[in-house]
Amino acid sequence: MSAGRRAGASSIFWRLSRPRSAADRQRARRMAFGVAGSGALLLAALAILTVRVGTASSYTCDESGCYTSFGRSGPQDGGLAPYVVESGLRGGTAVGAVLLVAPFVLLALQALRTGTAARERRLAALSLAGATRRDLRRLAFLEGTRAAVIGALAAGPLYLLLWLVLGPALPIGSKMLPQPGWPILIGWLVMVAAAVPLGGLVAAQAARPAAVSPLGLTRRRQRPLTLAHAVAPVISAALIAFFLRWSSGMGQLGVGLAAASTVALAISVGPWVILFTGWCAARRRGLVTSMAGRRLLADVRTPGRVVGVMLAVGISYGVIAALVVDVTQGDAYDQMFYLAGMAGAAIAIAVAAVVATFSLVVGATEQVLDNARSTAILVALAASPAFVSRIVRRQMLLAAVPATVLGAVLGWIVFGVVVIGSEDEGVGLKLAVALLAAMAAAALSAAVGALVAARAVRPAIRSSSGPENLRTP
Amino acid sequence: MSQVGVSDPAEPVLVLENIQHAYRRTIAVRGVSLTVQPGEILAVTGPSGCGKSTVLHVAAGLIRPQSGTVRLFGQSLTGAGDDERARLRRGKLSLVLQFGQLVPELTGVDNVALPLLLDGHGPTQARRLALGWLERCGAQELADVEPAEMSGGQAQRVAVARSLITSPQLMLADEPTGSLDSIGGRELLDLMIGEARRSGAALIVVTHDNSVAARADREIRLFDGEIASEAVLV
Numbered sequence: 001m002s003a004g005r006r007a008g009a010s011s012i013f014w015r016l017s018r019p020r021s022a023a024d025r026q027r028a029r030r031m032a033f034g035v036a037g038s039g040a041l042l043l044a045a046l047a048i049l050t051v052r053v054g055t056a057s058s059y060t061c062d063e064s065g066c067y068t069s070f071g072r073s074g075p076q077d078g079g080l081a082p083y084v085v086e087s088g089l090r091g092g093t094a095v096g097a098v099l100l101v102a103p104f105v106l107l108a109l110q111a112l113r114t115g116t117a118a119r120e121r122r123l124a125a126l127s128l129a130g131a132t133r134r135d136l137r138r139l140a141f142l143e144g145t146r147a148a149v150i151g152a153l154a155a156g157p158l159y160l161l162l163w164l165v166l167g168p169a170l171p172i173g174s175k176m177l178p179q180p181g182w183p184i185l186i187g188w189l190v191m192v193a194a195a196v197p198l199g200g201l202v203a204a205q206a207a208r209p210a211a212v213s214p215l216g217l218t219r220r221r222q223r224p225l226t227l228a229h230a231v232a233p234v235i236s237a238a239l240i241a242f243f244l245r246w247s248s249g250m251g252q253l254g255v256g257l258a259a260a261s262t263v264a265l266a267i268s269v270g271p272w273v274i275l276f277t278g279w280c281a282a283r284r285r286g287l288v289t290s291m292a293g294r295r296l297l298a299d300v301r302t303p304g305r306v307v308g309v310m311l312a313v314g315i316s317y318g319v320i321a322a323l324v325v326d327v328t329q330g331d332a333y334d335q336m337f338y339l340a341g342m343a344g345a346a347i348a349i350a351v352a353a354v355v356a357t358f359s360l361v362v363g364a365t366e367q368v369l370d371n372a373r374s375t376a377i378l379v380a381l382a383a384s385p386a387f388v389s390r391i392v393r394r395q396m397l398l399a400a401v402p403a404t405v406l407g408a409v410l411g412w413i414v415f416g417v418v419v420i421g422s423e424d425e426g427v428g429l430k431l432a433v434a435l436l437a438a439m440a441a442a443a444l445s446a447a448v449g450a451l452v453a454a455r456a457v458r459p460a461i462r463s464s465s466g467p468e469n470l471r472t473p
Numbered sequence: 474m475s476q477v478g479v480s481d482p483a484e485p486v487l488v489l490e491n492i493q494h495a496y497r498r499t500i501a502v503r504g505v506s507l508t509v510q511p512g513e514i515l516a517v518t519g520p521s522g523c524g525k526s527t528v529l530h531v532a533a534g535l536i537r538p539q540s541g542t543v544r545l546f547g548q549s550l551t552g553a554g555d556d557e558r559a560r561l562r563r564g565k566l567s568l569v570l571q572f573g574q575l576v577p578e579l580t581g582v583d584n585v586a587l588p589l590l591l592d593g594h595g596p597t598q599a600r601r602l603a604l605g606w607l608e609r610c611g612a613q614e615l616a617d618v619e620p621a622e623m624s625g626g627q628a629q630r631v632a633v634a635r636s637l638i639t640s641p642q643l644m645l646a647d648e649p650t651g652s653l654d655s656i657g658g659r660e661l662l663d664l665m666i667g668e669a670r671r672s673g674a675a676l677i678v679v680t681h682d683n684s685v686a687a688r689a690d691r692e693i694r695l696f697d698g699e700i701a702s703e704a705v706l707v
């Protein structure tokens with residue numbers, strides 16, 4: 001095929017890769033935001049790792065309180081927090097920033113997988129005109145590349161914004177990010193260059209689960225839970241107990257394996273939490289809750305994956321709340337050193353919770369699109385699109401909030417009651433308040449994420465509610 | 474570019490042998506066999522739910538039947554992958570559906586040129602040919618119009634122009650006049666049958682409209698997924 005001939009198909013795909021409808025634009029924006037968020041955090045990790053040793057301060061405390069070596073007249077580019085400056089802590093802080101990338105990557109991936117009714121019609125029409133799967137993957141590649149490049153370009157300014165908040169805006173001695181320099185500029189340029197192939201390849205891979213034909217788009221059906229799904233949580237729980245019991249003999253390895261088993265438990269128990277929540281909700285008398293429960297039961301595995309993250313988020317809240325109780329028992333240095341870090345971690349977890357919950361959008365959107373005809377019939381008969389939105393909103397709240405609150409309680413029980421409660425007497429009231437605070441924070445962040453996600457499904461609901469979907473075969 | 478080789482003029486363009494297909498527990502087609510010769514115009518009729526569309530979708534390679542064989546242009550479709558089936562749709566075989574077949578983001582001329590563009594033709598040549606086919610189909614004024622601004626009949630004309638641009642040897646149409654009024658439907662059918670007669674292509678029309686069926690060379694009537702009757706009309 002000559003270059004001129006290839007240009008024909010390429011020009012068509014390039015035009016089609018541009019988001020045209022409002023729903024398509026929203027999808028592209030979500031993909032770009034996911035890339036931009038993860039890019040800014042990667043740049044933050046890079047900035048932390050490239051801090052010049054000896055340019056910043058550390059805490060010194062005496063009877064009059066805590067202050068930094070720069071004191072009240074420190075240099076403008078210094079004043080970094082010990083988490084960033086001290087070589088023993090810097091790596092951990094950078095890893096924390098990288099871990100926060102995960103929810104943003106999840107968001108970008110989920111946005112990629114989210115279809116829109118217009119996009120599905122376009123793919124079916126292209127297939128009718130003779131587009132092969134390779135052609136459609138090419139289109140997905142261009143869509144992904146476009147969003148990834150825009151996101152990577154936006155990562156630079158977003159990092160600057162992050163630096164303003166976590167640098168100049170913080171007092172000397174607690175700044176988390178150093179002034180941007182050459183490493184950040186080079187890292188940003190590398191990121192933009194890498195976005196072209198990576199965004200495209202990931203998007204092309206994400207397009208695989210759906211089979212497109214002129215008759216429409218067929219997604220791989222969700223398989224029901226199997227015996228392996230039933231056994232996995234039990235084995236994970238047994239491994240946690242084993243490694244905790246023998247961790248003293250195994251040292252750091254035991255603790256690491258116990259942590260890995262906890263992650264496995266959180267992931268494997270997710271679908272069961274959804275199954276139980278959906279089962280309970282489906283039996284409620286209220287129409288909205290009952291329908292939301294039935295929608296959860298129709299596909300327990302997709303939201304189940306997010307539940308794993310939400311459980312982990314909840315556990316983190318529980319542990320932090322209990323740790324705060326523990327730290328407030330200590331001296332002024334401990335309080336100054338740990339509380340700032342915990343506040344930062346709590347904010348980071350809240351962001352992770354909102355972003356992770358937002359990824360529920362994919363499953364809900366696919367469900368809405370797959371059932372476009374029944375949605376259109378529901379709207380044509382009696383309900384409004386707003387009613388369908390309420391059902392989806394309830395569905396997301398049911399998927400996110402109970403799991404996060406359950407996680408908070410679990411984290412509080414393990415760390416608060418077992419570890420702290422057994423060592424310190426007289427902290428009962430403080431621990432009780434900490435539990436309430438952890439549950440409230442967990443519920444709030446999960447609910448905010450669910451509500452944001454429910455808003456994001458609205459375009460799919462609107463496009464599925466139209467009368468043109470009544471004649472969909 | 475099609476992977477399916479050049480067919481013998483005397484060879485049937487389509488042979489279905491003992492096709493059986495079910496959607497979950499509902500058997501849509503049971504033991505259907507039929508042969509379509511080059512240039513033949515065949516109407517597949519029957520009441521709703523009798524399996525007409527399923528037969529057409531099997532013939533077009535959109536559905537893999539649970540049993541039976543499909544031979545298109547002398548080659549079995551059994552081992553053909555999705556990509557090979559897609560290439561067929563931009564080569565020797567064309568498909569016209571009742572609605573929803575134009576790419577919403579492309580103008581009329583680009584929709585018609587699409588199979589050629591996908592096949593690697595240059596945009597200038599593809600659009601020139603597309604304009605020619607739009608003109609033959611009486612839809613030249615739709616060249617720069619997007620599907621959302623077209624009426625049902627106009628969109629069908631553009632779809633027919635697109636189905637003809639690759640000079641197919643077999644045209645498949647699933648209720649092509651189903652969304653049109655009687656005059657628009659008759660005009661569209663005149664266009665499809667006229668082009669099929671002129672080019673010597675075979676045409677299979679699935680319809681429940683007797684006036685459409687009456688214009689075919691042969692009619693096959695399905696009932697409950699089986700061939701209930703067969704009549705030569707010319």
